[in-house]
Amino acid sequence: MLRVITAEAAYTTEELADILGLPISTIRKYNLHFAKIGVQFTKRQGRLAYTNDDVTIFHELKRMYAHPEMTLDKAVLTVAKKFNLIPDTPPNISTETQILSLEPREVQMKEIQSYIDAKFEERERQLISMAREIRALKKAQQQKRSLYRWLKNFFEK
Template sequence: MSDDTEKQLIYSANDIAILLNLKISTIRKYANVLQKAGYHFYKNEKGHRGYYDNDVIVLKKLIEIKSHPDMTLEQAANAVVSWVNQSSVSGSDTSDNMNKKRYISYDEFREFQNKQEEQMQQVINLNKELINRLDKQQEHLDHHLKQRDQELINVMNQTLETRKLIAAAQEEEEAKKGFFKKLFSKKN
């Protein structure tokens, strides 16, 4: 063991149970599942487990992850072991991790929240502008469609009137031809 590990306190399962407000049997169960997932705990010469500060962090992380819906204890243990391997939590750097700032101040939170609100307001304003543009485009399109429809109706009416005039002229022509036919056919 390194000097840092030897200087750390070793907690018993009972100490951890009190610290985490769990039963000793639950602590042992969690430790067994973590070991099966590849996590290593300290064991004395008699094979009894001892828990370092970093083990407490790992157990807390397991409790946190397993509380998510649809997460089995084994899945949570695998996730914790992966997390430990990625974050390199070890006995020597546990105290450093504990001293790192985990929370932001109220002022930092308010600043973050204000920035979020500003961004949200910008998105809302952009959405309003886009809606206005879409409304104007729709009005413009509706106006042009009405105008086109009216022009189409006018052209159709003119075409219909022209056809009626042509038909009337053809009837009149036929009537004149018929009169002359009658006139010339009586003389014969």
């Protein structure tokens, strides 16, 4: 059985700008606004590759943004919702469910805090112990020096 595979057109940013009659910088700005709401376009070999559907999306964005009362953020959000690129509304979670989901996190945070406190105390004990050892070594060196000075003075007389 013979299967025909058709490759969907892939336009570069420059080609999309030519198709829409917009500067390349405007296409990049539109991309940034889409990225803010989580919409990403396809990349091929590290470069953006726009499909025919993407061209339609950008045409619609251009048309929507042409209205005087429309901001770019509103236009991008409206187009994204129209083409089902993002959900219309976030799922509604009841307050009780939110509280229940927070309880395990609070317990986990307390466990993490107690672990940190224990490690901090252990580290503090180690530092104090090292400081005492250093002080004892310095004292021993001073006593050794005193003995050598006394012996030196004793034999020089």
